[in-house]
Amino acid sequence: MVRATVHDVARAAGVSLATIDRVLNRRGGVRAATIEKVEQAISRLDYRRDSAAAMLAKQHEYRLAFVIPTGVNTFLSNLAAEVRRLADVSRADRVSIAIVEVPPFDGEALADALKQLETQSLTGAAVVATDNSTVRQAIDRLVAQGVCVVTLVSDVPASKRAHYIGIDNSAAGRTAASLMGRFLRGEKGRVAIVAGSMLLRDHAERRFGFEQVLRTEFPDLVPLPVVEGLDNAAVAEEALGAQLDRYADIVGVYSLGAGNRGVIAALRKRGLAGKICVIAHELTAHSRAALNDGVFAAILNQDPGHEARSAIRILRALADGVAIDPGQERIRIDIYLRDNLP
Amino acid sequence: MVRATVHDVARAAGVSLATIDRVLNRRGGVRAATIEKVEQAISRLDYRRDSAAAMLAKQHEYRLAFVIPTGVNTFLSNLAAEVRRLADVSRADRVSIAIVEVPPFDGEALADALKQLETQSLTGAAVVATDNSTVRQAIDRLVAQGVCVVTLVSDVPASKRAHYIGIDNSAAGRTAASLMGRFLRGEKGRVAIVAGSMLLRDHAERRFGFEQVLRTEFPDLVPLPVVEGLDNAAVAEEALGAQLDRYADIVGVYSLGAGNRGVIAALRKRGLAGKICVIAHELTAHSRAALNDGVFAAILNQDPGHEARSAIRILRALADGVAIDPGQERIRIDIYLRDNLP
DNA sequence: CTGAAAGCGCTTACAG
DNA sequence: CTGAAAGCGCTTACAG
Numbered sequence: 001m002v003r004a005t006v007h008d009v010a011r012a013a014g015v016s017l018a019t020i021d022r023v024l025n026r027r028g029g030v031r032a033a034t035i036e037k038v039e040q041a042i043s044r045l046d047y048r049r050d051s052a053a054a055m056l057a058k059q060h061e062y063r064l065a066f067v068i069p070t071g072v073n074t075f076l077s078n079l080a081a082e083v084r085r086l087a088d089v090s091r092a093d094r095v096s097i098a099i100v101e102v103p104p105f106d107g108e109a110l111a112d113a114l115k116q117l118e119t120q121s122l123t124g125a126a127v128v129a130t131d132n133s134t135v136r137q138a139i140d141r142l143v144a145q146g147v148c149v150v151t152l153v154s155d156v157p158a159s160k161r162a163h164y165i166g167i168d169n170s171a172a173g174r175t176a177a178s179l180m181g182r183f184l185r186g187e188k189g190r191v192a193i194v195a196g197s198m199l200l201r202d203h204a205e206r207r208f209g210f211e212q213v214l215r216t217e218f219p220d221l222v223p224l225p226v227v228e229g230l231d232n233a234a235v236a237e238e239a240l241g242a243q244l245d246r247y248a249d250i251v252g253v254y255s256l257g258a259g260n261r262g263v264i265a266a267l268r269k270r271g272l273a274g275k276i277c278v279i280a281h282e283l284t285a286h287s288r289a290a291l292n293d294g295v296f297a298a299i300l301n302q303d304p305g306h307e308a309r310s311a312i313r314i315l316r317a318l319a320d321g322v323a324i325d326p327g328q329e330r331i332r333i334d335i336y337l338r339d340n341l342p
Numbered sequence: 343m344v345r346a347t348v349h350d351v352a353r354a355a356g357v358s359l360a361t362i363d364r365v366l367n368r369r370g371g372v373r374a375a376t377i378e379k380v381e382q383a384i385s386r387l388d389y390r391r392d393s394a395a396a397m398l399a400k401q402h403e404y405r406l407a408f409v410i411p412t413g414v415n416t417f418l419s420n421l422a423a424e425v426r427r428l429a430d431v432s433r434a435d436r437v438s439i440a441i442v443e444v445p446p447f448d449g450e451a452l453a454d455a456l457k458q459l460e461t462q463s464l465t466g467a468a469v470v471a472t473d474n475s476t477v478r479q480a481i482d483r484l485v486a487q488g489v490c491v492v493t494l495v496s497d498v499p500a501s502k503r504a505h506y507i508g509i510d511n512s513a514a515g516r517t518a519a520s521l522m523g524r525f526l527r528g529e530k531g532r533v534a535i536v537a538g539s540m541l542l543r544d545h546a547e548r549r550f551g552f553e554q555v556l557r558t559e560f561p562d563l564v565p566l567p568v569v570e571g572l573d574n575a576a577v578a579e580e581a582l583g584a585q586l587d588r589y590a591d592i593v594g595v596y597s598l599g600a601g602n603r604g605v606i607a608a609l610r611k612r613g614l615a616g617k618i619c620v621i622a623h624e625l626t627a628h629s630r631a632a633l634n635d636g637v638f639a640a641i642l643n644q645d646p647g648h649e650a651r652s653a654i655r656i657l658r659a660l661a662d663g664v665a666i667d668p669g670q671e672r673i674r675i676d677i678y679l680r681d682n683l684p
Numbered sequence: 685c686t687g688a689a690a691g692c693g694c695t696t697a698c699a700g
Numbered sequence: 701c702t703g704a705a706a707g708c709g710c711t712t713a714c715a716g
Binding site: 303 | 345390393395397433517519520521524525527551647648651667670672680
């Protein structure tokens with residue numbers, strides 16, 4: 001038995017191709033009785049629209065932009081590299097992707113970049129955003145122009161973005177605390193927290209989740225004030241170093257974003273590498289080496305390849321008005337020990 | 343600027359469409375000088391083949407079969423359900439999927455089922471296999487008939503299967519041991535190991551990795567002989583129960599496959615739930631509840647949705663002779679704590 | 685070794 | 701409210 005086509009359905013229903021198409025795509029302007037006839041024929045013939053033929057005939061073009069803060073941040077460089085790679089293969093599917101790089105921690109620059117996008121008749125944009133009102137307004141303006149906008153890695157929930165693609169950062173913070181609490185079973189002491197910037201929502205949420213679980217479940221572990229590395233290894237190293245020098249009872253470090261190189265250096269210089277329980281975020285060349293050397297106890301990761309693919313799929317689905325598969329798009333909080341490293 | 347088509351390339355190179363197609367698909371029978379001209383034109387025009395048009399014109403049909411042992415095993419039922427769901431949506435892409443259910447732990451029945459497939463002119467088959475010589479030969483015969491075969495969840499590495507889709511099970515076992523060793527820091531005692539069947543390669547590999555790390559890194563934790571549950575909760579419960587009754591110093595349980603219900607029951611009946619560190623495999627309704635209740639300390643998981651999608655993508659890529667994206671197809675060893683549950 | 689023409693299964697103006 | 705016809709960008713026999 002061979003697949004039924006629109007021609008078969010048209011013949012069976014006694015109508016033309018155009019009418020079949022109107023019913024299939026719910027374009028309206030068809031008598032209820034005719035719709036009924038067509039739907040009968042569809043289910044009788046077990047018809048299913050061929051997606052390749054539909055794609056070809058529709059001549060849709062998807063113009064996408066990815067806005068990514070870049071600098072020395074290895075995770076974001078990896079993400080940009082994945083997007084670049086996918087941009088190349090996606091051309092075969094009529095998807096063109098521009099990567100817009102912006103300076104990190106700079107809401108004004110980001111808002112400017114988004115404003116630039118307004119003139120480019122984009123289908124959609126994926127934005128690794130800082131969360132403040134300037135950025136939120138810039139996102140909402142883009143959406144108002146008819147551009148599908150999704151946030152990537154860090155969310156701006158108050159904006160009109162259609163979707164957020166990234167991990168649940170509070171859950172990630174809670175997971176880090178749970179792991180640290182168990183790994184340090186029976187110990188008492190302070191825990192240092194190194195972030196990139198508290199202006200980043202993802203970092204703020206991780207901290208929130210982490211401290212929440214530490215306070216309620218592991219009261220013997222006392223969090224220190226957060227230290228900000230600002231994507232600068234020297235800054236992170238110095239700030240964590242000052243805490244390490246001041247408090248002799250630091251038993252854990254939560255490196256919740258982009259400060260891994262500084263953390264490693266600060267520990268090594270003081271002979272503390274491997275003696276303090278360190279949980280870090282994002283699997284990069286540096287963090288992987290630290291995990292293998294026993295300097296890090298665990299790494300929480302989000303897969304940049306998955307995030308890039310997911311963003312493209314979701315932006316296309318939004319543009320086409322079709323459903324997405326939530327299971328496929330959920331970005332997992334990967335936990336890596338030395339033993340399950342890819 | 344609008345996308346170049348084969349017509350543009352043909353005009354630019356001064357040849358016909360057929361020749362462009364021969365070069366694009368490396369069919370041979372084209373003069374070197376002509377190939378050169380065409381390739382020049384392609385790169386000059388920055389041409390990229392439209393995949394929807396190619397799909398439509400080629401009229402490929404992908405006839406796939408998934409062979410899955412079913413019974414009371416929740417994980418495999420979930421996997422079959424995912425495949426069923428994808429079978430429906432894949433019809434739009436000319437992929438038809440049959441699900442063949444076989445009894446569990448039965449190499450003969452599996453080999454018979456594979457033999458049945460030989461007559462069905464399949465494009466490809468994904469098999470959740472037991473590893474023995476009968477099954478291996480049945481796989482090799484299918485491959486010899488020109489069917490693309492991949493193993494799913496559990497590998498048969500000595501066979502001619504083109505690909506294995508699933509987690510690295512030794513690494514999963516090592517990960518379980520690492521977690522347990524750290525969660526039980528400072529404790530001494532025995533560790534029970536509950537498997538489905540040691541005839542399953544995935545279970546054997548998990549045990550291997552687990553004992554390896556326990557012996558070398560956590561010598562205070564002594565593994566007991568493996569108990570086999572055979573996908574039967576009562577059997578698993580009784581066998582583990584016997585060990586719990588006999589040894590008062592059991593501090594951990596590694597439930598490495600399909601015995602979770604029995605494990606939970608055995609612990610609960612003895613008032614040991616939450617007092618022993620249990621690491622289990624596969625996220626199901628039962629294991630999720632146990633994790634939330636504190637009966638399980640962690641769950642290692644492989645995502646059945648990912649495995650099903652990956653199997654379909656890989657079988658299609660094998661049939662078309664195109665490359666796969668290894669990053670997208672790698673099945674991760676998910677680690678779930680209560681805090682990062684989806 | 686190369687080309688002209690038909691066809692894949694949809695969608696899209698356009699006409700009525 | 702409905703239909704006839706052209707076209708999307710490839711691939712495929714077939715002919716030479």
